[in-house]
Amino acid sequence: MSEYIINIEKDEYSVVSSEKTVTINGTEYTYELVSHRPDQFTLWLGSKVYEICRVLSEDNHTIYLINGQYVQAELQSRIEKMISGLTINQAASDSKVIIKSPMPGMVVKILKQVGDVVQKGEILVILEAMKMENDIKSPKDGKISIVSAQSGQKVEKGVQLMIIE
Amino acid sequence: MFKKILIVNRGEIAIRLMRACREMGIGSVAIYAPTDKTSLHVRYADEAYQIDGTTIRDTYLNIPEIIRIAHASGAEAIHPGYGFLSENELFIREVEKHGLVFIGPSADSVEKMGSKTAARQLMRQKGVPIVPGTIEPLKNIEEAQNFAESTGFPLLLKASAGGGGKGMKLVQSMSELHPAFQAAQREALNAFGDDSVYIERYVVNPKHIEVQIIADKFGNYVHLFERECSVQRRHQKIIEEAPAPSITPTLRKQITEAAINAAKACNYINAGTIEFLLDSSGDFYFLEMNTRLQVEHPVTEFVSGIDIVKEQISIAAGNPLSFSQNDLVLTGHALEARVYAEDAANGFLPSTGYIHTHKIPSGPGIRVDTGLDMGSTVSQVYDPLLTKVSVFGRDRNAAIAKMRSALKDYQIGGVITNIPLLLWVLNQKKFTDGDYSINFIENEFLSGETAELLRCSNEEDKIAVATLAGLLRRKGHTGKKKHLHGAQKSDTWKNQIYE
Numbered sequence: 001m002s003e004y005i006i007n008i009e010k011d012e013y014s015v016v017s018s019e020k021t022v023t024i025n026g027t028e029y030t031y032e033l034v035s036h037r038p039d040q041f042t043l044w045l046g047s048k049v050y051e052i053c054r055v056l057s058e059d060n061h062t063i064y065l066i067n068g069q070y071v072q073a074e075l076q077s078r079i080e081k082m083i084s085g086l087t088i089n090q091a092a093s094d095s096k097v098i099i100k101s102p103m104p105g106m107v108v109k110i111l112k113q114v115g116d117v118v119q120k121g122e123i124l125v126i127l128e129a130m131k132m133e134n135d136i137k138s139p140k141d142g143k144i145s146i147v148s149a150q151s152g153q154k155v156e157k158g159v160q161l162m163i164i165e
Numbered sequence: 166m167f168k169k170i171l172i173v174n175r176g177e178i179a180i181r182l183m184r185a186c187r188e189m190g191i192g193s194v195a196i197y198a199p200t201d202k203t204s205l206h207v208r209y210a211d212e213a214y215q216i217d218g219t220t221i222r223d224t225y226l227n228i229p230e231i232i233r234i235a236h237a238s239g240a241e242a243i244h245p246g247y248g249f250l251s252e253n254e255l256f257i258r259e260v261e262k263h264g265l266v267f268i269g270p271s272a273d274s275v276e277k278m279g280s281k282t283a284a285r286q287l288m289r290q291k292g293v294p295i296v297p298g299t300i301e302p303l304k305n306i307e308e309a310q311n312f313a314e315s316t317g318f319p320l321l322l323k324a325s326a327g328g329g330g331k332g333m334k335l336v337q338s339m340s341e342l343h344p345a346f347q348a349a350q351r352e353a354l355n356a357f358g359d360d361s362v363y364i365e366r367y368v369v370n371p372k373h374i375e376v377q378i379i380a381d382k383f384g385n386y387v388h389l390f391e392r393e394c395s396v397q398r399r400h401q402k403i404i405e406e407a408p409a410p411s412i413t414p415t416l417r418k419q420i421t422e423a424a425i426n427a428a429k430a431c432n433y434i435n436a437g438t439i440e441f442l443l444d445s446s447g448d449f450y451f452l453e454m455n456t457r458l459q460v461e462h463p464v465t466e467f468v469s470g471i472d473i474v475k476e477q478i479s480i481a482a483g484n485p486l487s488f489s490q491n492d493l494v495l496t497g498h499a500l501e502a503r504v505y506a507e508d509a510a511n512g513f514l515p516s517t518g519y520i521h522t523h524k525i526p527s528g529p530g531i532r533v534d535t536g537l538d539m540g541s542t543v544s545q546v547y548d549p550l551l552t553k554v555s556v557f558g559r560d561r562n563a564a565i566a567k568m569r570s571a572l573k574d575y576q577i578g579g580v581i582t583n584i585p586l587l588l589w590v591l592n593q594k595k596f597t598d599g600d601y602s603i604n605f606i607e608n609e610f611l612s613g614e615t616a617e618l619l620r621c622s623n624e625e626d627k628i629a630v631a632t633l634a635g636l637l638r639r640k641g642h643t644g645k646k647k648h649l650h651g652a653q654k655s656d657t658w659k660n661q662i663y664e
Contacts, residue, residue, distance in 0.1 A: 024635075040522045064634075068575070103517055
């Protein structure tokens with residue numbers, strides 16, 4: 001019986017399941033899960049019933065829709081978590097983040113140059129898509145090490161725009 | 166009556182128009198760009214014609230092809246919906262030149278209301294209140310100072326050739342006026358090659374109130390009451406309602422009268438909307454006229470009981486209005502929420518993708534206008550409006566409760582939508598009290614930690630999601646392998662059950 005750790009925002013949920021029961025953070029429930037379509041689920045948990053849609057999946061995190069709210073869940077097995085725990089301190093100190101285009105569009109303006117120190121939430125790039133200008137903000141404090149996009153450039157989804165270290 | 170109508174639009178509004186055709190026993194003809202071949206509006210029509218091309222210009226705006234298809238299909242009339250060619254007087258003239266009927270106003274009416282400054286002048290002549298201002302370009306700073314002395318502050322300087330906020334300057338005091346005047350002139354010159362600017366009173370925290378009117382060819386003008394559309398971001402409406410929560414019967418009488426006068430001023434025929442700004446003292450000012458069917462027409466249909474599209478078609482066919490002003494009774498309260506493919510928690514980033522799940526809410530008093538279907542692709546080519554949810558309740562609180570429930574039921578998978586933002590608005594006291602202006606989203610939402618405000622705070626729901634994520638992994642169904650399970654791969658129609 002394997003244990004999975006699901007991170008939702010800052011909260012951590014431990015899920016251990018067998019054929020008929022699931023134990024969440026130490027509390028056991030009976031359950032049933034039905035999928036009507038590949039990404040549409042009904043979950044019975046004890047006496048409660050939930051309708052959940054899996055909206056988008058990317059690598060290890062998935063965005064679910066439940067009662068009109070999005071919930072982003074990241075999942076690791078207990079073993080994966082132990083391994084990542086060993087390297088996490090190192091990762092935190094020299095992790096670099098690749099800023100990618102979140103959608104197809106045109107780069108309107110690059111606001112930061114190589115060597116600029118940026119704070120989390122600062123606007124890095126303005127990207128035009130669907131006739132609207134969209135701000136791409138820094139996900140962390142850091143320093144710009146590479147700028148790979150140019151103003152006026154058309155980009156597809158997922159194209160690298162910058163690297164922050 | 167017409168036997169066949171060509172619908173020059175796509176998405177939810179095309180389907181809305183085709184529904185009216187069906188109910189009236191009229192055939193409907195769709196046009197579509199190649200990428201829209203399997204779209205719902207194509208499948209809903211009785212006939213559909215492809216226009217080759219990759220841009221909107223070559224397809225949905227291709228006037229010669231549209232005229233050719235109208236003739237080829239035998240359609241007698243054209244309905245433009247909203248957007249695209251709906252307010253293009255050249256198109257209307259072309260349609261009429263080819264012996265076809267345009268379902269909407271005359272080209273002259275559209276032209277008269279198309280220019281903001283010309284429309285303002287016309288309104289002033291006809292006694293429709295406009296925001297106090299100079300209209301004519303200011304010749305010098307002294308003229309601006311004289312206006313400021315007689316009107317008071319705050320004031321707004323605007324480029325005569327303007328648009329998009331360029332050359333626009335808010336002025337709070339006399340000492341700011343001169344530098345702001347010079348800056349506005351510079352910006353206007355840079356942006357439009359014309360440095361003329363005019364000045365008007367700045368309406369503080371106004372509400373957006375609009376009046377639906379409809380007129381026939383026999384000079385009958387009626388209004389279908391007002392709507393309030395103050396919940397907006399960057400002039401994009403998000404939630405609309407009818408009636409407006411703060412309007413008294415006296416004010417309703419005044420504003421609807423002004424709207425009828427505005428419509429008469431341009432000899433308007435068919436359905437149109439006059440938009441006003443309403444300030445906190447109860448004064449209202451003409452903003453502009455939309456010479457077409459409006460996105461938010463469903464709320465008016467709910468509270469007036471009139472099918473606006475059917476009436477439009479009937480008027481275009483030469484019939485008089487099927488009702489008079491005295492027949493209309495304002496009943497109950499209606500709300501519309503616009504579902505956009507935008508991630509409101511994340512800077513309103515547009516979201517594109519393949520729609521793999523689409524479960525529509527239903528129940529008494531719930532109306533969903535959508536062009537979406539499972540298998541649709543949301544691209545960045547068209548407007549990010551995906552779908553409209555409208556509800557009707559006996560009073561405002563009932564309508565709000567119904568809308569909350571409907572939006573919680575709505576499942577769209579494959580793109581991120583603004584549904585969490587819509588629910589957030591419906592839960593704000595300022596909204597439920599009706600105490601909001603066009604700055605509501607900016608002041609209450611954008612000024613905060615948007616991601617935090619829209620975060621799921623229901624612990625039970627989070628536990629359910631965590632459980633689902635864990636169970637899917639246990640079964641080996643990680644997100645990437647999404648096509649390995651579910652009813653599609655099953656030999657039988659039975660739903661697959663995970664024990």
